[in-house]
Amino acid sequence: MPHDHHRHVPEGHNHGPFHLHSHMDPADEAAELQILARQFIDGFREAADKAAYLRIAGVPLEVEDPEGGPPLKLVDVSLTTEWQVGTASPGFGTRELAHLPFPGEMIAERTNMGFVYVSLDARRVLDLREHLATRSP
Secondary structure, three states, X not given: OOEEEEEEOOOOOOOOOEEEEEEOOHHHHHHHHHHHHHHHHHHHHHOOOHHHHHHHOOOOOEEXXXXXXXXXXXXXXXXXXXXXXXXXXXXXXXXXXXXXXXOHHHOOEEEEEEEEEEOOOXXXXXXXXXXXXXXXX
16 A cells, blocks of 8 residues: 655755655555556557557657667557466476466456567567556656
């Protein structure tokens, strides 16, 4: 849950001697990010002008190449749907994974969006959650 902290701020900082800010538990942040992503995807699907929707949302038309090459240009938006039908974790004392299939009512659809950027030398997919996390206050 969000909580506020009082933190001493060095002299000269224009917020006075204390600065209020809020932190969320990582699980709450992940849940909030999933809600934002779901709403973003729903809005994109319904948008009559998909390019305008992306511009309003601040999705960059180009990004820097992490390898130092020319900027990569946005060329595609991909939507992927997955259903997690089970889970697997390391087994005790073995190299085999312990597998736990989910009953039907626990299987849920997950849809994600990726922004595909390209140059002559590179291709990069920026995950929607990465985009949203960098824009969140």
